[in-house]
Amino acid sequence: MSSADDDKKSKEEREADDKAERAREQEEQAALPYSWTQLLGEVDINVPVPKGTRGRDLVVVIAKKKLSVGLKGQDKILDGELCQDIKVEESTWTLEDNQSVLIHLEKINKERWWENVLTHHPKIDTRKIEPGNSKLSDLDGETRLSLQFDNQQKVTHLQAKCESFD
Numbered sequence: 001m002s003s004a005d006d007d008k009k010s011k012e013e014r015e016a017d018d019k020a021e022r023a024r025e026q027e028e029q030a031a032l033p034y035s036w037t038q039l040l041g042e043v044d045i046n047v048p049v050p051k052g053t054r055g056r057d058l059v060v061v062i063a064k065k066k067l068s069v070g071l072k073g074q075d076k077i078l079d080g081e082l083c084q085d086i087k088v089e090e091s092t093w094t095l096e097d098n099q100s101v102l103i104h105l106e107k108i109n110k111e112r113w114w115e116n117v118l119t120h121h122p123k124i125d126t127r128k129i130e131p132g133n134s135k136l137s138d139l140d141g142e143t144r145l146s147l148q149f150d151n152q153q154k155v156t157h158l159q160a161k162c163e164s165f166d
Contacts, residue, residue, distance in 0.1 A: 028122035041110035045103040080118035
């Protein structure tokens with residue numbers, strides 16, 4: 001669907017479409033063998049493993065462009081190419097409560113949201129991310145310009161409204 005088609009929709013139709021899109025996205029993300037969160041500079045991944053798993057039972061590979069987690073002698077739980085490069089020396093993994101592997105990845109590009117962790121997994125709409133208490137300077141140039149443009153449009157619109165009351 002083009003943005004021109006989107007412009008023809010009512011606010012209620014756009015909100016319904018957004019809600020349906022969010023539901024689809026949540027369903028796709030819930031089907032992954034892990035959960036994940038991100039800030040502009042880092043990604044945290046939680047990979048459930050069988051209760052009682054020990055560190056020596058795990059095979060975890062963190063590379064600049066690759067991530068793999070599995071149990072020795074079994075199929076990998078996740079394995080693939082990362083959607084963006086990471087700083088390997090600043091990325092870590094730990095086994096928590098013998099039932100989940102917590103992976104912390106430091107992004108090289110700290111000004112860009114990830115659409116997914118592994119390139120072959122479903123993407124999220126990064127335009128819908130609402131960063132908590134981030135500074136404008138934390139955002140990448142494109143996002144910063146977009147926000148500044150949006151704010152300028154709002155100011156211009158408000159000024160026009162105010163002038164119409166004179």
